[in-house]
Amino acid sequence: DFMSALDEVHPAFGVSEEELLQVIQNGIIHHDPVVDKILQAGKLLVEQVRTSTRTPLVSVLLYGPPGSGKTAMGASIAQASEFPFIKLISPDTMVGFSETQKVAAITRVFTDSYKSPLSVVVVDNIERLIDWTPMGARFSNGVLQTLLVLFSRRPPKGRRLLVIATSSLRSILTDLGFAENFDSELRIPPISSLRSLDLVLQEVGLFQSDQQRKQALSMLAQAGFGDTDEMNPTFQIGIKKLLSTIEMARQEPESVAERLTNSLLDLRGT
Amino acid sequence: DFMSALDEVHPAFGVSEEELLQVIQNGIIHHDPVVDKILQAGKLLVEQVRTSTRTPLVSVLLYGPPGSGKTAMGASIAQASEFPFIKLISPDTMVGFSETQKVAAITRVFTDSYKSPLSVVVVDNIERLIDWTPMGARFSNGVLQTLLVLFSRRPPKGRRLLVIATSSLRSILTDLGFAENFDSELRIPPISSLRSLDLVLQEVGLFQSDQQRKQALSMLAQAGFGDTDEMNPTFQIGIKKLLSTIEMARQEPESVAERLTNSLLDLRGT
Amino acid sequence: DFMSALDEVHPAFGVSEEELLQVIQNGIIHHDPVVDKILQAGKLLVEQVRTSTRTPLVSVLLYGPPGSGKTAMGASIAQASEFPFIKLISPDTMVGFSETQKVAAITRVFTDSYKSPLSVVVVDNIERLIDWTPMGARFSNGVLQTLLVLFSRRPPKGRRLLVIATSSLRSILTDLGFAENFDSELRIPPISSLRSLDLVLQEVGLFQSDQQRKQALSMLAQAGFGDTDEMNPTFQIGIKKLLSTIEMARQEPESVAERLTNSLLDLRGT
Amino acid sequence: DFMSALDEVHPAFGVSEEELLQVIQNGIIHHDPVVDKILQAGKLLVEQVRTSTRTPLVSVLLYGPPGSGKTAMGASIAQASEFPFIKLISPDTMVGFSETQKVAAITRVFTDSYKSPLSVVVVDNIERLIDWTPMGARFSNGVLQTLLVLFSRRPPKGRRLLVIATSSLRSILTDLGFAENFDSELRIPPISSLRSLDLVLQEVGLFQSDQQRKQALSMLAQAGFGDTDEMNPTFQIGIKKLLSTIEMARQEPESVAERLTNSLLDLRGT
Amino acid sequence: DFMSALDEVHPAFGVSEEELLQVIQNGIIHHDPVVDKILQAGKLLVEQVRTSTRTPLVSVLLYGPPGSGKTAMGASIAQASEFPFIKLISPDTMVGFSETQKVAAITRVFTDSYKSPLSVVVVDNIERLIDWTPMGARFSNGVLQTLLVLFSRRPPKGRRLLVIATSSLRSILTDLGFAENFDSELRIPPISSLRSLDLVLQEVGLFQSDQQRKQALSMLAQAGFGDTDEMNPTFQIGIKKLLSTIEMARQEPESVAERLTNSLLDLRGT
Amino acid sequence: DFMSALDEVHPAFGVSEEELLQVIQNGIIHHDPVVDKILQAGKLLVEQVRTSTRTPLVSVLLYGPPGSGKTAMGASIAQASEFPFIKLISPDTMVGFSETQKVAAITRVFTDSYKSPLSVVVVDNIERLIDWTPMGARFSNGVLQTLLVLFSRRPPKGRRLLVIATSSLRSILTDLGFAENFDSELRIPPISSLRSLDLVLQEVGLFQSDQQRKQALSMLAQAGFGDTDEMNPTFQIGIKKLLSTIEMARQEPESVAERLTNSLLDLRGT
Ligand SMILES: Nc1ncnc2c1ncn2[C@@H]1O[C@H](COP(=O)(O)OP(=O)(O)OP(=O)(O)O)[C@@H](O)[C@H]1O
Ligand SMILES: Nc1ncnc2c1ncn2[C@@H]1O[C@H](COP(=O)(O)OP(=O)(O)OP(=O)(O)O)[C@@H](O)[C@H]1O
Ligand SMILES: Nc1ncnc2c1ncn2[C@@H]1O[C@H](COP(=O)(O)OP(=O)(O)OP(=O)(O)O)[C@@H](O)[C@H]1O
Ligand SMILES: Nc1ncnc2c1ncn2[C@@H]1O[C@H](COP(=O)(O)OP(=O)(O)OP(=O)(O)O)[C@@H](O)[C@H]1O
Ligand SMILES: Nc1ncnc2c1ncn2[C@@H]1O[C@H](COP(=O)(O)OP(=O)(O)OP(=O)(O)O)[C@@H](O)[C@H]1O
Ligand SMILES: Nc1ncnc2c1ncn2[C@@H]1O[C@H](COP(=O)(O)OP(=O)(O)OP(=O)(O)O)[C@@H](O)[C@H]1O
Ligand SMILES: [Mg+2]
Ligand SMILES: [Mg+2]
Ligand SMILES: [Mg+2]
Ligand SMILES: [Mg+2]
Ligand SMILES: [Mg+2]
Ligand SMILES: [Mg+2]
Structure with missing residues (x-):
């Protein structure tokens, strides 16, 4: 059953602690009440995945201007979940990948996540993952379509998954077809006070x-x-x-x- | 003859019960009379395929806004047919497929369906199957052309087929050339009362x-x-x-x- | 000479009776005088090919709105010719073909037709053969150019060929460069009385x-x-x-x- | 020297008589004085190539509306030259060729022509050779660039070449970069009297x-x-x-x- | 040192006399004082390369309308230099080359030139080398980028190089990114008096x-x-x-x- | 620890002295106070990398009109750092590289730099590295995305890196998505007094x-x-x-x- 399955998660697909810590190298400074509100909202989503049987898949988008702390916040929420499977999908580890290789690497993480009863996948920096450039609006449609499907594909029976995506270009995501794709959206604001x-x-x-x-x-x-x-x-x-x-x-x-x-x-x- | 052929359907190409149930995991809630009307219209089309010799191919489009329940309704109609061959063509099972692989997989299901005297094929989420993105109006023309032909190609003599397609982007289907391609179209409305x-x-x-x-x-x-x-x-x-x-x-x-x-x-x- | 050549046609490249009958499965209903006029015009073209030495190649376009009966009419005219070589080139048999494969398959039929003293080739649904979609005006230029050449290429000495093409998109054919490509054009009207x-x-x-x-x-x-x-x-x-x-x-x-x-x-x- | 070289032309690269006759199957009807004027102008160009040492390469464009007789006129001028090397480059013989194959076939004819002291190459139907379609102004740039170079490349020392090109789309040739590419241009008019x-x-x-x-x-x-x-x-x-x-x-x-x-x-x- | 290096130039990479003479087959007619002015300006650039240590690379563009004599002038200046390495890069010798082959051939000439203490490379007809066509502004970006780099890349220590480029389309060169790429530009005018x-x-x-x-x-x-x-x-x-x-x-x-x-x-x- | 790591840098990945000197062949002329200000600003960034633990990655863009001395200034700053690893990434060494080869070569330099505790990488002439041409705004998105990631990817723990990029087209960099990518930007002005x-x-x-x-x-x-x-x-x-x-x-x-x-x-x- 669900509880015993929790124990059987193969360690090979376990938490990539180091990667997570690397992206929050400078810690989280609680400079504004909104910081805690976001972390709290993240915690609720984690709980929903842990407890609800009707929504085995929950997805959330963290968006905000460049450098506002999206990656660090996403990693913090993921780490706080203490789920047996936590993985970061980041463009940093895919430099020079062909479209096919990117699609395979991304898909692999999701497929692996299905082996754990409870999983978090952080999909960091969507615009970079899809090779987006404003000039000529070029991007990899192959990676985009992969994300569109994976963000909505229900895990197999008995598995539950939280997807945390980050992006600086929320309005472009809509143009790309991400409308209504996320169960929830959270804004990470810049510092202005x-x-x-x-x-x-x-x-x-x-x-x-x-x-x-x-x-x-x-x-x-x-x-x-x-x-x-x-x-x-x-x-x-x-x-x-x-x-x-x-x-x-x-x-x-x-x-x-x-x-x-x-x-x-x-x-x-x- | 037709009746004896019905018995000979090879089980390998039989009904994919599990896949169908997966997409109606949360059941069908009869929250509005329109829900039953749609199910009833589906039933009539199933009957037409079963009985009419002049129209061995019948196709229907289920359209409506994202999340309105198109996939669940399509699967319900298909399952209720109790035809010996029922298959779901879904983008979920084609992540990372090349265009050629997608075309082959889709075509395969139709070719298989021709082996059964009575078949239902649910072609779920056309826009995702063709890798559609509004940005630059990009899509896979290879998959599109395959669907355009398969939706109109008559099964061989003595075989009958119901095609149920779903889409959130009906107006774009027209721009893509799907005009007059379906024998019937049914709208799945969102909840608004x-x-x-x-x-x-x-x-x-x-x-x-x-x-x-x-x-x-x-x-x-x-x-x-x-x-x-x-x-x-x-x-x-x-x-x-x-x-x-x-x-x-x-x-x-x-x-x-x-x-x-x-x-x-x-x-x-x- | 011509008459003895007629007898030597290799049966392998003979008439594909079954294919032709398949597309006129529901017969031809004489619901309007125009139906007979079209069949009669087709017969005259067949006669021109059979008898004229100056025009060994004659081509005709059957055009009209979707579902107006173009394919069935084209097949009927072809079948009525009783020529030793009659072939249907249809998108239905080319699902999943690469551009190169399509070009080869189409060219093959024409090359085969040159082996018979008298031939009819029905090129059905040009827009689908060239993978046409209105969205972005995409199409296979390779197949298009192949058709443009084959529709105008004279058969070798002593061979005569009637080409019957069908299309729902006559105005687009002009934009694609088909202007002046056909010796004759016949409109298949929808039912409106x-x-x-x-x-x-x-x-x-x-x-x-x-x-x-x-x-x-x-x-x-x-x-x-x-x-x-x-x-x-x-x-x-x-x-x-x-x-x-x-x-x-x-x-x-x-x-x-x-x-x-x-x-x-x-x-x-x- | 030049005269003895004339005798040595290898017959393999000789005149393709049959091909030329095929395209003037219905003869040349002298329906208008302009017909003779064009043939005479062609003769002068042939003489220029035969006699002038300063212009070892002469090129002429025959243009006019579809079906005005361009190919037949080009073939007639070529045949009348009685040069030891006469070849017709026609889209009819290149159906299904890849761009690379087309470029190779075209280049081959020119290279072969350089082996004869006096040659005529008829480049028929430029628009079809370059796979031109008005829709989206698509064409094979590879073939186009090949023609642009070959039409201007001087034959090696001691060899002389007349290039006769035909096209229905003179204005588009200009847009493609053919301006100033021909030494002479001759219009083949339609019948209008x-x-x-x-x-x-x-x-x-x-x-x-x-x-x-x-x-x-x-x-x-x-x-x-x-x-x-x-x-x-x-x-x-x-x-x-x-x-x-x-x-x-x-x-x-x-x-x-x-x-x-x-x-x-x-x-x-x- | 420099002077002894001059003697060691491998003859295999020497002057391609014949190619140069071929493009000035009809000689240089001194029909206007500007003809001598251009030849004189070329001579000064040759001297700068021969003597200046601060500018081991000098480039000049000869531009003017089609047929104004750019190629012949470029070849004349190159030949007059009497440098041990003189090469002509011409589209005539690259018919049917793939982009990769073109880039390799062009790069090869420059790399070879670096083996001689003093070299001239004539890059003839830039627009044809880059497969330029005005229709759709198509061109080979691969060849273009190669030229952009090679025209600015300093030869290794102790080597000096004069690059002479020709083009009929100076304004388009600017649009392509050639602005400020040449040390000098010389116009070859047409005849108008x-x-x-x-x-x-x-x-x-x-x-x-x-x-x-x-x-x-x-x-x-x-x-x-x-x-x-x-x-x-x-x-x-x-x-x-x-x-x-x-x-x-x-x-x-x-x-x-x-x-x-x-x-x-x-x-x-x- | 950090200091002992400094000694272990493998010489194979050491400073490419010669390459750096080649691009400042004509020295730095101190023709304006701004020249020293830029060199001084560069020095501060070098110190920040050497001493700060919070910013293991610092990037700076040197921009200015063509020929204003960007490459020479970048090389000078790099050389003055006396870091154990200094490398120049230049289009000059990538002529004829495929996109894949370019990406690999660029990535390699960054990966190598991570082996040294302190490194400088000069990424010279971004527009040429990405094969930029204003005509049609064409460029290699593969190289662009690689740069976008590498300019922001933190070196592994205990490694520090200064990235010096140069470009003549700062405004286009913004359109390409480089906004906010650099920690600092320095303008190299032309001579105007x-x-x-x-x-x-x-x-x-x-x-x-x-x-x-x-x-x-x-x-x-x-x-x-x-x-x-x-x-x-x-x-x-x-x-x-x-x-x-x-x-x-x-x-x-x-x-x-x-x-x-x-x-x-x-x-x-x-
Ligand atoms: N309250 C905070 N929220 C987020 N990050 C913080 C906070 N306080 C400090 N930091 C630090 O600030 C940095 C934020 O960088 P981060 O890469 O997460 O931003 P980002 O929005 O993902 O940037 P980019 O738009 O480039 O992807 C991290 O080093 C993190 O440790
Ligand atoms: N009356 C109903 N009609 C359809 N689905 C219902 C109904 N009542 C409950 N459901 C549940 O609602 C969900 C509908 O989701 P479904 O995937 O079918 O929507 P969709 O329109 O296909 O979404 P998308 O636009 O994302 O493809 C299913 O889980 C289904 O079990
Ligand atoms: N007078 C008629 N003319 C043509 N078809 C008829 C006629 N009467 C009955 N039919 C039947 O109508 C159907 C016409 O379908 P057909 O596929 O030929 O139309 P179409 O115009 O080719 O359609 P599409 O535009 O989809 O290619 C056939 O089944 C044919 O047997
Ligand atoms: N005076 C004439 N000039 C040219 N062709 C003539 C003349 N008189 C008769 N003909 C015949 O007319 C036909 C002309 O066809 P041809 O293929 O040469 O035209 P075209 O302009 O090349 O057509 P297209 O535009 O399709 O290439 C040939 O069969 C030729 O024998
Ligand atoms: N003063 C002159 N300058 C240049 N060429 C001359 C001159 N006098 C005679 N010629 C001859 O004129 C011809 C010029 O042709 P050339 O190919 O050099 O022109 P071009 O401008 O390069 O043509 P294109 O624009 O087609 O490349 C050559 O044959 C050359 O021998
Ligand atoms: N103060 C200076 N700053 C920069 N370069 C100088 C200075 N004084 C002399 N130079 C010399 O000027 C030249 C500057 O050329 P450099 O290639 O660096 O310019 P650039 O801006 O990179 O050119 P490009 O836009 O073509 O890339 C070098 O040869 C350098 O030795
Ligand atoms: Mg981030
Ligand atoms: Mg659905
Ligand atoms: Mg039809
Ligand atoms: Mg012709
Ligand atoms: Mg020239
Ligand atoms: Mg520079």
Whole structure:
């Protein structure tokens, strides 16, 4: 039965712990309440898969601007499930694959997942998996069709699967035919408030003193960072780019605040 | 003669019972009179194939929005025929197939069907079978042409065949050249009335008490769900998505009604 | 000489009787004077090939809306010729063929025909042979070019050939380069008069009594069927679809007239 | 030297007499002074190749509407040259060839021609050789580029070559890049005068008596055939189609004039 | 060192004298001062390659209308260099090559050139090398990219290379990405003055007497040939076509002047 | 640990010194303060990679007009890093490679780099690596996708990598999907001031005397060169083309100033 099947999962298809940790190398900084809300929503979906018999397949899309933390969040939700089968499908491991090889590799992970009573598959960066480029709207239709089918194909009897997909190009997914393909969609927002910025800066310890940090923040506030016009935020930056910008600023110890604020202000013009 | 031929059908090409049951895993809920009308229309077509000598080939298209229940209805009609040969052609079993392999697999099922005096072939999800994507209107012309011919090719003398095709994209089928290809077309509508919703909720037992269910329904009624402007219904949802939405709501026992209504109200904005 | 050559035709390349009969399974119903006119025009072309030395190659296009009876008429004309070589080139026998295989199969029939002093080749359903789809105007240029050459290539000295082609898409043939390719073109019209309809209904014996049939016809007349505005006929239906519609109506003996008229009236809206 | 080289031409690459005769099976009817003018212009080009050392390569395009007699005229000019190497490159002999095979076959003829001191190559029906179709402007660029180079490539020292190309689509040749590719261009016009028509009718002896013929001609004259508005001629018909139309009319001896005039008048509407 | 390296050039990769002479078979007629200016500019570039150490690679584009003499001029400049390695890359020797074969052949010549201390490579007729056709703007991107890289790739240390490219389609080269690819560009103009025409006619001795020639010229002058409106010259003709036109006129000795002037006047309308 | 790993780098994958020197054959002329600013910015990025543990991957784009010195600057920054692994990925070494071969070669360099604790990879001339042509916006999507992944793929634990990419077509990179792909972007400007020009001329010693040089500069100043309208500079020229123009002028010792100024003034019209 279901419970005994849980024990029989072949370890070869077990959790790829290392891969998951690699993509959350810099941890999850709880810079905003939305971070916890997303993790909680993920947990509910995990529970639905674990308990519901009517929906053996549940799929969720994590979307948001580049570098907003989609991959790290997806990996975190997957890891927290503690399901016996957790796998990450990532373009990073498919460089130079032919279309046929990609389709085979992707399909393989899903087929393997069917051997475990409970599985999570993270399908990271759909646009890259399908070789998407805006120029001429080119992409691999072979990989796209494979994903379209796999995201909707019910696992065999007695098996349950959570699919977590990530993408920066939600509107294009619709044009590609992904409409109504996901049971649920969660938005990973960029950082756009002074409060979030402050929390990140504290966490990474860029400044020697609180005073220095506050000075930098007040400079940014004056330049309009964090203004409350939420519809059209003056600044916004993905957590990934923010962390990189911080490290760059760190290289010039004597002018950290200046470099940081300049870099952030530059984003306005983009 | 015809009757003795009926007995000789080789079991290898018999009914694929399991596959059919898999796609109607959640049963058929009779939430609306149209459900029975469609099943009845299917039955008449089955009879026409069984009895008429002038039309050894009859084809019908089941169309309707995503998740409206096309596959489950097609499988139900096929199964009810009790013909000696019933097969489901589904994209689920063709992931990673090359165009040539798909064409061969599809053709094979039709060729096999000609060995039985009476056959039903369900061709599920035409758009996925032809690798359709709206982006750039790409598709496999090889599979398309194969379907166009097979849907019109008369079985050999003494053989009779019912073809049941399903699709969410009827208007695109016309653009692809499917005009006048089907003897009959049946629409599978989404759920858009409070009455239907109520029947489904009863069937799946989401609420502990009738009162709770009625409260939820009256909340939805107030929000406009089920308004009688039939041309432009405020809400509509496929049975498949409705069942998934219900299971998600079930995860939070203390706020079931709230989550369900929120999810349904969200659909308005889409 | 010519006459003795006639006797030497190798039977292997003889008439494919069965194939021809298969496509006129429901016979030719003489529902309108135009049916005989077309058959007569075909006979004259057959005679021209048999007797004229200046035109060893004659080609004719049978065109008309889907299901108007093109294939059945083409096969009838071919069969009536009683030429020693008669072959049907049909998409039905080429499902899953690669472009190269199609070209080879088509070319083969023409090459074989050159071995007989007198031949008819029916090239059925050009649009399907060239894998035509309106979406993106896709087609097999390889097959198209093969047809363009074969339709104009003179048979070797002492051989004579009649080519009968059929198509529902005459205007597209022009766009594809078929202009001036045929010596003659004949239109196969759909049924659009009450008189024709009456003749077909009599022939297939749908109604138990003459009275019932006349009642149904007068219902249709009232709805405008057969109105004499020839340019823009209110109703028109191919003989093939009409026969299928009749068989469907036959399934409900107690409401035959109602179902038939409803089905026909439905066509108006299309 | 040149004269002795002339004797050494290997017969294997000699004149393909039969092929040439096949395409002028119905002879050349001198229905208009332009016919002789074209033949004379061809003769001058032949002489230029035979005598001039500065232009070892001369190319000419014969163009005109479908069926105007381009192939027959090209073959006639080639045959009249009496050069030791005369070859016809025709799409008729390349049905089912791949692009590579076509390129090889065409190149081969030119390479062979370089072995003879004096050669004529007739490149018939360029549009068909390049697999041209107006739909989507598709064609074989491989064959096109081969022709573009071969039409301009000088034969090796001491060899001289006349290239005669034919096409119905002169304006498209320009779009394809054939501008300035030919040393000379000659137009083969369709028949558009009563006088020409009369001469053809006499030649083929369609009518039993002169009176019958003149009656038919006066019927056509009344209908406007041959009107002198040269810019926009009411009727015009290629000699090839005219001959075919005549043979068709011949099938109904009792109404020859009627059928002929009807067929010709029908062309007006096209 | 450099000077001793000069002696070691392997003869297998030496000058292809014959090929060069073949393309200037009719010599260079000095019909206009611009002819010498171009040859002089070429000489300077040759000297730059021979002497400058800072620019081991120099490239020049010879462009001008079809038949203006680009190939002959390029070959003349190359030959005059007397460099130990001179090669002509021409579409004439690549008929029927696949893209891969073309790329290999072209690359080979450049690689070979690197073995000589001083080399000239003439890349003739870029548009034909890349299989360019205006219809649909089709071309071989593989060959194009090869040329783009090779035209800019510095030869290895101690080797120097002059690249001479020719093209009739300079504006299209820009669209293809050749902007800024050449160190220098030289225009080869067509003939458009009476003076140039006169010089050519004298050189080729078309007329028996000076008087005849002058008469012909005055006829052309009257028709507007050579009018000084330089921006929009009434007549212009490439030297190549002019020489061909002259040879054609020579075929009719009794009406040379008439044919020549007619042919030239015909060009006006084009 | 990190420091001992530094010593173990396999020499086979060491620095390709020669390749780097080849592309800065003419040295770096410090004609403008921006030159040093760019080199300094490069140095900071090198330090970030060397010291920061949070950003094991740093990428920078050097962009600017053709010939502005991108490749030479990229190579200089790389060489100055003195990292144990420095490699140049250049289209020059991939002529004639198939897409698959290119992808393999590029991927190989990145994979090799992961074996060194500290690496720099210079990806030179992105547009050429992806076979970009503006005509029809054609490019190799395979190579593009490979770059998109490799530029973002984190090296394995304990390895750090600096990616320096160069391109003349920054705006097209965005259209191709490179937005947000680089941690940093640096512009390499062309020469547009008299002061820079003067410094280059001094460095390369084109003129015999200072006076001659100044005379030439004043001629250029009069013609508007170096005018301070920075938004729309009258003249601008890449250092690469400037050096080539100088060498050309050097060929005519008696008119150096004239040729140089003419060449530079010609650029205005482009
Ligand atoms: N709250 C957070 N959410 C997500 N990532 C976080 C958070 N806090 C810190 N991080 C770190 O930020 C980085 C986010 O990068 P990640 O690759 O997940 O972004 P992404 O949106 O997937 O980027 P891309 O659009 O390039 O795919 C990771 O290194 C992660 O450890
Ligand atoms: N009346 C009904 N009609 C159809 N399906 C029903 C009905 N009642 C319950 N169901 C259940 O609803 C689900 C319908 O899903 P199904 O896959 O058939 O929809 P679909 O329209 O084919 O979806 P898709 O557009 O994704 O192909 C099935 O699980 C089926 O058991
Ligand atoms: N007068 C008639 N002309 C043609 N077919 C007739 C006629 N009377 C009866 N029939 C029957 O009608 C059917 C016509 O079908 P047929 O396949 O020839 O039509 P079609 O125009 O070729 O269809 P499609 O457009 O699908 O190719 C045949 O079964 C034939 O036996
Ligand atoms: N004056 C004529 N010129 C050319 N052909 C003639 C003439 N008189 C009679 N004919 C006959 O007319 C026919 C012309 O056909 P031909 O194939 O040469 O035309 P075409 O223009 O090449 O046709 P297409 O456009 O189909 O290639 C030949 O059978 C030829 O014998
Ligand atoms: N001054 C001249 N310049 C160039 N060619 C000349 C000149 N005088 C005579 N010729 C002759 O004119 C011909 C020029 O032909 P060439 O093939 O070089 O022209 P082209 O511009 O390359 O033609 P295309 O555009 O077809 O490639 C050669 O035969 C050459 O010998
Ligand atoms: N300040 C400088 N910056 C860059 N290059 C310089 C500088 N001074 C001199 N040079 C020389 O100028 C040349 C610049 O050429 P380089 O190939 O780097 O330009 P590029 O911008 O990469 O050109 P392309 O757009 O063709 O790729 C090199 O030979 C280099 O030695
Ligand atoms: Mg990601
Ligand atoms: Mg379905
Ligand atoms: Mg048909
Ligand atoms: Mg012809
Ligand atoms: Mg040339
Ligand atoms: Mg560069």
